[in-house]
Each structure stands twice: as C-alpha cells, then as structure tokens.
Amino acid sequence: MAVFTEVSAFDAQALLQRLGLGGLQQISGIKAGIENSNFFVDCEGGRFVLTLFERLSHAELPFYLGLMQHLASKGLPVPAPQADAEGQTLFTLAGKPAALVNRLSGGHQLAPDVFHCEQLGETLARMHQAVSDFPLHQPNLRGLAWWQDTAPRVLPHLSEELAALLRDELAFQHSCAAQVSLLPQGAIHADLFRDNAMFEGLPGREQLCGVFDFYFAGVDSFLFDLAVCLNDWCIDLHSGALVEARALALVRAYETVRPLSGAEHRLLPALLRAAALRFWLSRLFDWHCPREASLLKPHDPSHFERVLQQRRAIAFHAV
Numbered sequence: 454m455a456v457f458t459e460v461s462a463f464d465a466q467a468l469l470q471r472l473g474l475g476g477l478q479q480i481s482g483i484k485a486g487i488e489n490s491n492f493f494v495d496c497e498g499g500r501f502v503l504t505l506f507e508r509l510s511h512a513e514l515p516f517y518l519g520l521m522q523h524l525a526s527k528g529l530p531v532p533a534p535q536a537d538a539e540g541q542t543l544f545t546l547a548g549k550p551a552a553l554v555n556r557l558s559g560g561h562q563l564a565p566d567v568f569h570c571e572q573l574g575e576t577l578a579r580m581h582q583a584v585s586d587f588p589l590h591q592p593n594l595r596g597l598a599w600w601q602d603t604a605p606r607v608l609p610h611l612s613e614e615l616a617a618l619l620r621d622e623l624a625f626q627h628s629c630a631a632q633v634s635l636l637p638q639g640a641i642h643a644d645l646f647r648d649n650a651m652f653e654g655l656p657g658r659e660q661l662c663g664v665f666d667f668y669f670a671g672v673d674s675f676l677f678d679l680a681v682c683l684n685d686w687c688i689d690l691h692s693g694a695l696v697e698a699r700a701l702a703l704v705r706a707y708e709t710v711r712p713l714s715g716a717e718h719r720l721l722p723a724l725l726r727a728a729a730l731r732f733w734l735s736r737l738f739d740w741h742c743p744r745e746a747s748l749l750k751p752h753d754p755s756h757f758e759r760v761l762q763q764r765r766a767i768a769f770h771a772v
Contacts, residue, residue, distance in 0.1 A: 456482040456483070456490045456491070456492075457489075457490045457505075457507045458490045458505050458507065458547050458548075458549055459482075459490075459547070460480065460490070460492060460503065460505065460546060460547055461547075462477055462480060464546055464547060465477050465480050465492075465494060465503065465546075468503075468544060468546060468551070468553065469494075469496050469498070471537050471544070472498075472535050472536075472537055472553065473498070473537075473538070474496050474497065474498030474499070474501075474535070475496050475497025475498045476496060476497050477494070477495075477496050478495040478496055478497070479493075479494070479495040480492050480493070480494050480495075480503070481493050483502070488507065488508065488668065488669075489504050489505060489506050489507050489508075489509075489668060490504070490505040490507060490549070491503065491504050491505075492504075493556065494553065499555065499556075500555070500556040501535065501553050501554060501555055501556050502532070502553070502554050502555075502556050502665075503546075503551065503552075503553050504551065504552055504553075504554070504668070505546055505547060505549040505550070505551045506549060506550040506551070506552075506668070507549065509550065509668060510550065511543065511545075511550050513591065513594075514543050514550055514552070515543065515589065516589045516590075516591040516640075516670070516671075517667050517668055517670055518534045518542045518543060518552055519587075519589050520584070520587060520589070520640050520667055520670055521533060521534055521554065521667050522534060522542070523583070523584070523587045524580060524583055524584075527583040529576070529579060529580055529583060529664070530557075530576070530651075530661065530662055530663045530664055531663070531664055531665065531667070532554040532555050532556070532557055532663065532665050533554065533555060534552050534553065534554050535552075535553045535554065535555070554665075557651045557662065557663035557665060558651065558653055558662060558663070559651035559652050559653035559662045559663060560651060560652065560653070561647060561648050561650070561651065561652070562647060562650070562652045562659060563647055563648065565647055565686050565699065566699070567698055567699055567702040568657070568659075569652065569659065569661070569686070570686050570687060570699045570700075570702045570703040570706070571702050571703065571705075571706040572660070572661040572706070573645075573650065573661060573682060573686055573703060573706075574679075574682075574702070574703040574704060574705070574706030574707035575706045575707065575709060575710055576661055576664060577642075577645065577678065577679065577682060577707055578706075578707040578708070578709070578710035578711040579710055580641075580642065580664070581637075581639060581641070581675045581678070581711055582710060582711055584639040584640040584641075585639065587639070587640050589640075590672055591670075591671050591672060592671050592672055592673070593641070593643055593669075593671030593672065593673035593677075594669075594671055595643065595669060595671075595731055595735060596671070596673060596731075597626060597627065597630055600623060600626070600730065600731065600734055601623065601627075603734055603735075603738055604619055604620075604623055604734065606738065606741075606742060607619075607734065607737040607738055607741055607742070608620075610737070610741040611737075615758065618758075618761070618762075619730075619733075619734070622726065622730050622761065622765070623730070625723075625726070626723075626726070626727050626730060629720070629723045629727075632716070632720060633674055633676075633677075633720060633723070633724070633727075634674075635716065636674040636675070636676050636714075636716060636717055636720065637674065637675050637676075637714065637717070638672060638673060638674050638675065639672060639675060640670060640671070640672055641670060641671065641672070641673050641674075641675060641677065641678035642664070642667055642669070642670055642678055642681075643669045643670055643671060643673065643677070643678060643681060644666060644667075644668075644669040644670075644681065645664060645678065645681060645682050645685075646681075646685040646686075647685055647686055649664065649665055649666045650663065650664050650665075651663035651664075651665070674724070675711070675717075676713070676717045676720060676721060676724045677724050677727060677728060679703075679704070679707060679721075679724075680721065680724040680725045680727065680728035681728045681731075681732075682703065683695065683700050683703060683704070683725060683728075683769075684725060684728050684729055684732075684757075684760055684764075686699065686703060687699035687700040687703055688760065690756075692759060692763065693756065693757075693759035693760035693761075693762070693763045694763050694767070695763070695767075695769050697769075700769060700771065701771055704771035705771070713771075718770065718771065718772055721769065721770065721771060722764065722768035722769060722770065725764045725769060726761060726764045726765060729757055729760040729761035729763075729764050730757075730761055732757045732760075733754055733757035733758050733760070733761050736751070736752045736753070736754035736756075736757055737754045739751040739752065739754075740752075740753070740754050
C-alpha cells in the first residue's frame, strides 16, 4: 500500500455519496506496501480502506472483488467491498479503478508464535475449501509466466553469482511445472504475509480477526498459497531459515481442515522454493525498476534471496 495517485476530498466525498455512506470526516494515505494507492477513509457510515489500482485493469478487478465478497459471504474474516444501489463494487476515481472495503479491527502480529501460526493455517484451509464453488477464474498473474518474462529485465542488474542463481531456479521451477499443475487448485490469496492479517485480544490470547489485500489473488495450487505463508510466518527473519515448530504447527492446523495429498507433501519443498523465487524476483523488479510514488519504499530483495538459498539448501517436509 503506497500512494501513486492522490485523491481529493471532493472525489472521495462523491464516492461516499454514491455508496450512501454519508459525509467524509478524514482521508489519509497509507504508507505500507508498494502496489496500489491506498487510503484510510473515515466517514459518517464507518471506517473504510479506499484502494486505487495502479496496475490492475477494470477487466481484471471483478475477480478480486468477487473473491472477497464470496469469502465474506462464507463467514471468513475478509473485508467485503462496498456496493452502490445497483450492486456495483468497482468504480473510477482520479482516472483509476477504485474500490472501498470495510476497515478491519485489530492489529498486525509481526512476531508470530506457534499460536498465531495455527490460527493462520486453519483459516487458510477454510479459505481454500470455501472457493470450491467460486465461479470466476483468473490465473495467478505473478506465476511462472511472469517470472520468465520478468527475469530478463532484472538479470542485467545482478552479479554473476545471483544471475546464475536466478537462472538455475527458473529452470528448476520450469521442470516442476507439469507436476505442480496436477495439484489441487483454486482461487488463492497468494500474498498472505503477516502484515496482511489482523489479530485482536490480550497478549498471548490474540485471535485472528481478519485477512485482507487480495489483489495478488489468482487460480493456482493451494500448496503454493501454503508455501507463501510458511516462508513469511514461520521463518527466522535474520537468516531466512524455517522455524520448524511454527512451520509444523501451521501445516498441521491446515490439515485439520484440508489434509494434504501425498503429491502435495512430496512437492512442498519445491513450492517453498517457488514462493521464495516469486517474491525475490518481484522485489528485484521493484528495486531496480522502481515507479515514482509518494510514500513508496521498495522492499529489500536480499531478504528473499536468503529465503531461497535456505529452501534450496534444506528441504522441509511436514511429515
């Protein structure tokens, strides 16, 4: 969440009026994140998050907004897009596609322990079960095809050693693609880092109360979604190594809702590498090919380089 496109109070009020949410009280830019322009909006009708989409098109967005509506309707802790009198949830603001969703309560748990990982694992599995009847389809736009298209743009900026690492991992993931395509699939979050979840409650008793920022979602293997979570919720941030107690807790909690198949257990190490590659590559791209934006600070790509090196060196099996 950054600010690439500013929104005037006049335009924000016009949207609120269309949605029947009353007068604008305050609008402020959100500093975190790097993809879209995001704002906290307080009004007579409540507290919301306004997103202007900088890369996604009007044609692509119904998938994301529909997925959020679908999951919210199934009782999952997901912010629901606000609709106008005609049921529309996608609008145009300052020349960009825009949506308004309710703001979740609680706060981030940036130092998760086993207790938090268990809750995340169970919720992730419930999300995967809930999309069995979700009718819309859109591929993971940051999947293998994007990796192959983006790598040539960042390779000239890398040392020989890192360029060799990137080429070798891309080749490995290409060799796994046919097997991965046979795994259980559906609409996944694909970006469920610890800062995309909210908890509330007393310390040591926090309850997961929200999952948000679905704007990297797409149809892909459920195992890839699980791997993304493991690579963020269950690691030592300094080294990138998996913390086994947290990783096992997350997977076992997930399996209480949706048991993994034998093929999924077998391919988990490869998908952990894939998830590390995806975020290393996207951070390399944002670092070396930045966009201008107010409040934008690209993430350091070296973090996911370390994660990838760890996953290549040590294969994690949750059995």
